[in-house]
Amino acid sequence: MKIAIIGTGYVGLVSGVCFSDFGHELVCVDKVPQKIEMLRRGEVPIFEPGLDRLLERNVRAGRLSFTGDLAEALDGAEAVFIAVGTPTRRGNGHADLSFVMGAAEEIARVARHPIVIVTKSTVPVGTNRKLRELVAATNPDLDFDVASNPEFLREGAAIDDFMKPDRVIVGAETERAARVLQEIYRPLYLRDFPIMMTDLESAEMIKYAANAFLAAKITFINEIAALCEKVGADVKQVSKGMGLDGRIGKTFLHAGPGYGGSCFPKDTHALARIGQDHSSPVQLVETVIKVNEEIKRRMVDKLCDLCGGSFNHKSIAVLGVTFKPNTDDMRDAPALTIVPAMVGGGADVRVVDPQARREGEELLPGVEWMKDPYAAAEGADLVVVLTEWNEFRALDLRELASRMAVPQMADLRNVYSPKDVRAAGFIAYEGVGRRG
Numbered sequence: 001m002k003i004a005i006i007g008t009g010y011v012g013l014v015s016g017v018c019f020s021d022f023g024h025e026l027v028c029v030d031k032v033p034q035k036i037e038m039l040r041r042g043e044v045p046i047f048e049p050g051l052d053r054l055l056e057r058n059v060r061a062g063r064l065s066f067t068g069d070l071a072e073a074l075d076g077a078e079a080v081f082i083a084v085g086t087p088t089r090r091g092n093g094h095a096d097l098s099f100v101m102g103a104a105e106e107i108a109r110v111a112r113h114p115i116v117i118v119t120k121s122t123v124p125v126g127t128n129r130k131l132r133e134l135v136a137a138t139n140p141d142l143d144f145d146v147a148s149n150p151e152f153l154r155e156g157a158a159i160d161d162f163m164k165p166d167r168v169i170v171g172a173e174t175e176r177a178a179r180v181l182q183e184i185y186r187p188l189y190l191r192d193f194p195i196m197m198t199d200l201e202s203a204e205m206i207k208y209a210a211n212a213f214l215a216a217k218i219t220f221i222n223e224i225a226a227l228c229e230k231v232g233a234d235v236k237q238v239s240k241g242m243g244l245d246g247r248i249g250k251t252f253l254h255a256g257p258g259y260g261g262s263c264f265p266k267d268t269h270a271l272a273r274i275g276q277d278h279s280s281p282v283q284l285v286e287t288v289i290k291v292n293e294e295i296k297r298r299m300v301d302k303l304c305d306l307c308g309g310s311f312n313h314k315s316i317a318v319l320g321v322t323f324k325p326n327t328d329d330m331r332d333a334p335a336l337t338i339v340p341a342m343v344g345g346g347a348d349v350r351v352v353d354p355q356a357r358r359e360g361e362e363l364l365p366g367v368e369w370m371k372d373p374y375a376a377a378e379g380a381d382l383v384v385v386l387t388e389w390n391e392f393r394a395l396d397l398r399e400l401a402s403r404m405a406v407p408q409m410a411d412l413r414n415v416y417s418p419k420d421v422r423a424a425g426f427i428a429y430e431g432v433g434r435r436g
Helices: 010-021 033-040 051-060 070-074 098-110 127-138 158-163 175-184 200-231 235-243 264-277 283-306 335-344 357-363 397-403 418-423
Strands: 002-006 025-029 064-067 079-082 115-119 144-148 168-172 195-198 315-319 348-352 382-385 408-411 428-430
Touching: 002 010, 002 070, 010 025, 010 051, 010 064, 010 158, 025 070, 033 064, 051 064, 051 158, 070 098, 079 098, 079 175, 098 115, 098 127, 115 127, 115 175, 127 144, 127 200, 144 175, 144 200, 168 175, 168 200, 195 200, 200 235, 200 264, 200 283, 264 283, 283 335, 283 382, 283 408, 283 428, 315 335, 335 348, 418 428
Parallel strands: 002 025, 002 079, 025 064, 079 115, 115 144, 168 195, 315 348, 315 382, 382 408, 408 428
Antiparallel strands: 144 168
16 A cells, blocks of 8 residues: 655654555655655664664665655555644643644645545644544545544654554544555554554544553652652652552653653643643643653752752763653753753753764753763762663763762662662762662
């Protein structure tokens, strides 16, 4: 089957490459000529483990191509996926649907044969029905169907998530839309991965509800971590004990500096606004948003205390600034709150991150970028583990401590054992939710 995908960002590119690996003919469309040229050269504009090799394989097989011409991409396609951004609108928390609706309108103008329009972007409940009205008004003669197919990809593990999903959600209310989506996902169906067919509104809500629940779970354990510090408990033991309960599960129970990334912040804000707009406020989600910001500020206070109450004239090494490991994504990363607070307080901040520099140089002005954790720690008063990259999980702690002016560690991901850190020569260790 020929499929077109509009948008070569994270979701669109991963989806297009993986669909082509299913054996479909994929054409990825983007309005940025530089991105199309990069992709045609086999260069991937985002960091996702294994994506470059999968892209190369399917381009070589003739199943995957890239263009800036939507009409060319739609020629002969049975389905077109919209996978463009839906960022939070400044000031009101609503999802910005201008890119989605713009793509739908352009499809209506250039499509010349029956087609299924599939929304893969995360959109508020009711969007697909509005999209259907827009397309029908723009081109009353077009024979089309609309479907919702939200993505559930974890950055850093997106290919596995696509190829071995927990579930595939399809909102489709016509026989043709259901048939086309079932054929697209047939390779997964044959391997018994769950494909759930539902209505448009339920598909839209499932995406928001799932992400909000996971954000709440992270926020809950971070609140428990703060209490653990007060009462002398260890949050790692607490979360392990909780996670052994099958009703709770162990995932997303790792205390840290708060959630960030491309999904949880914008999706929780959007869901809160949907509730407010329908006079059914989702108060738990509203509180999650508020508490997550407080957690980031609490981390700043923790670091400031280690620096004697002031960042001024302190030298600090920061290990990791992406919102999670195995990605170059810094959207709403805790680092964007924590690092500027240290720089603004007068600290000399040196940053080490395997993938963040391309984005980080603009987002984190005033820091020095280093390639090596040991060089970054030279003469430092504090080393901060902010993202748990594998490169930072097995450091030579004695070597690290020996290079520092004041060997202190703030382990905001609880990577290391406090006992091991102190045995290596550190005079102070602070984790999250652990005994000081």
